[in-house]
Amino acid sequence: MGARVLVVDDSASSRRKLVLALRNLGHDATEAASGEAALAQMAGAELDLVLLDILMPGIDGFAVLRHMQADPALAEIPVLVISGLDGDADSVAQAIELGASDFLPKQFEPAVFRARVQSCIEKARLRRAELDHLRQVDRLITAAERMESSTFHPDRLGLTEVAARADAVGRLGRVFRDMAEQVYDRERQLQRNIRTAKGTALLLFMGVMAGLEAPISILLYAETELALGLAFWVNLVAGLICFCVALARGKVGPLTHTLLAFLFAWAVLKGLSTVIMLEAAGRVTGIMLSIILALEAFTVFLIAALMRIEETSTRRFLGLLAGMAGVLFLLVARDRIEGVNDWLWILVALTIPVMYGLMDVLLDQRHPAALDPTAGVGLMLLISAALTFPVAVLGGQFFVLSPAMGPGAFLIVFEGLRTAAVYVSFVYLIAVAGAVFGSQAAYVSTAAGIGWSILLLGEALSLVTLTALALIFIGLAMVGPKREAEDVEVRFVPRRKRTGQGLPPAEVPADPSSAQERMP
Known part of the structure; x- marks a missing residue:
């Protein structure tokens, strides 16, 4: 050429x-x-x-x-x-x-001219090949340093060109790329397992605590039927607990218009769901309320599917139908269910998982990354309490919380503590595993709610309730959580950093220079 x-x-x-x-x-x-x-x-x-x-x-x-x-x-x-x-x-x-x-x-002389021209050209080509070789070696060194010093993704290590070479450097590049992919797959699986373990632990804790909501609401309503006043005090106590903890940790930051709009929407949903829960608690059994709350997972999936943030499939759609069948079964058999005074309150109670589902999707899609979960929950609950206060006063349902209330005051404080723990845990759960996985706490909260209702309220499971519960659980299993995103970066920890032993670090320049600086 x-x-x-x-x-x-x-x-x-x-x-x-x-x-x-x-x-x-x-x-x-x-x-x-x-x-x-x-x-x-x-x-x-x-x-x-x-x-x-x-x-x-x-x-x-x-x-x-x-x-x-x-x-x-x-x-x-x-x-x-x-x-x-x-x-x-x-x-x-x-x-x-x-x-x-x-x-x-x-x-x-023509022969001398030809010899010297060809010699210069050949030396130049060899030099370019040498420089290219050194540049590719630089890329391997940079990729190795990237793996050791920070998170990485195999496709972003810049090894494609190196691995495509047919020489020894190309073989080294292919081996390095394959090793990076193996490390990536192993570390990604480890991250997935850790994320799942964290999510599962949070889900179990939150589910058990959330299961107390229905029986505690029934006990509160038995003490006083002032649902608006109860909602105000529960949210105020929970909000003050979270806000004081966040303030002590220095996690309360400036409030922007966007943040306030997010907190206001969240607070409205929380306030409405609390009032409806307390009102329904006086007409529907704890077991029934716990089963109804399981529909939160279906609501989240349905909203996420309509918003195109969740994939739809025949299996998941059939799961949604199974859950709906369980609820319809409860409605059809309402006359044979002990403890239901008015079946219309079942329909009213069905709005609670809808609002919970809206909250789940709101947290998943709009929760600001810089907002501390404890501070966010505290501010939301305080806004919710502030919105409920005038309505409670105008409705004649406001009361003063005092030790003279006896068990009622204790239950309000306990419910405040429980609410704070559940909502902070749930924000962390959404961040770790997503809204749909987080909504799977309905599995645990429903089972826990039934257990707590039997233990605290002396209720009993009927065949109708068990049948409806089975249909809902089958539907939950078919809907399932969404698959986590795969395009993540992982961290590689060299053996010597894991054990503190092994060979000394390789002598690699801290700042790889150009191939010109490596030349003899």
Whole structure:
């Protein structure tokens, strides 16, 4: 394959002679009549060789050599000096010192010309191959340092070009890439297991605590039927607990308009669901309420599917139908269910999981990353209490919380503590595992709610309730949580960092320099 050669000479006859000689050798030759024109043509061009005259008006050959050596993009181009200064050894030496690869008199022998041109071109090609080799090695070193110093993804290590080479560096690149992919797969699976373990632990804790909501609400309503007042005090106590904890930890930050809008929407949903829960608690059994709350998972899936943030499938759709069948079964058999005074309250109670589902999706999609969960929950609950207060006063349902209330005061404080723990845990759960996985707490909270209702309220399970519960649980299993995103970065921990032993660190430059700096 011919080389790209630039001929620089102020003599038109000399340029024609050199160009013809080069073309006879199969090379692509261009010409420049001055040093200025030569430097202009070199900018951005990919040259294999420059044939340079020394004596030229304006910028002479020595000045061109100095400019080329000062420019890293031109310094690697070999220069064959061709000049009439045959007997001037000092000029020849100066040209070599300035970076010229070789010297040839203008009155040259064709065989000598061919040998020296080919030698310069071959040296240039070998040099480029060496520099390319070193650049690829730099990429391997950079990839290794990236793996050791921070999180990484195999596709972002820049090894594609290295691995595509057919030489030894390419084989090393492919081995390194394969090892990086294996480490990535192993660490990603470990992250997934850790995330699932954290999510499951939070889900179990939250589910058990959330299961207390229905029986505690029934006990509260038995103490006082002032649902608005109860909702105010429960949310106020829970909000103060969370806010004081966040304040003590220095986690309360500035409030923006966007943040306030988010907290207001969350607070409205929380306040409405609390009031409806307390009102329904006086008409529906704890077991029935616990089963109804299991519909939260279906609501989340349905909303997420409609918003296109969840994939839909036949299996998940059938799961949704199974859950709905369980609820319809409860409604049809309402006359045979002990403890239900008015079946319309079952329909009212069905709005609670809808609001819970809206809260789940709101947290998943709009919760600000910089908002501390404890501070966010505290502020939301305080806003909810503030919104409920005037309604309770105007509705004649406000009361003063005092020790004189006896068990009622204790239950309100306990419910405040429980609410704070559940909501903070749930925000963490949403952050760790997503809204749909978080909504699977309905499994645990329903089972726990039934257990707590039997234990605290003395209720009993009927065949109808068990049948409806089975249908809902089957539906929950079919809906399931969404698959986690796979495009994540992982951290590689070298063996010596894990054990504190092993070989000393490899001598790798802290800041890999260019291939030019590695050259002998």
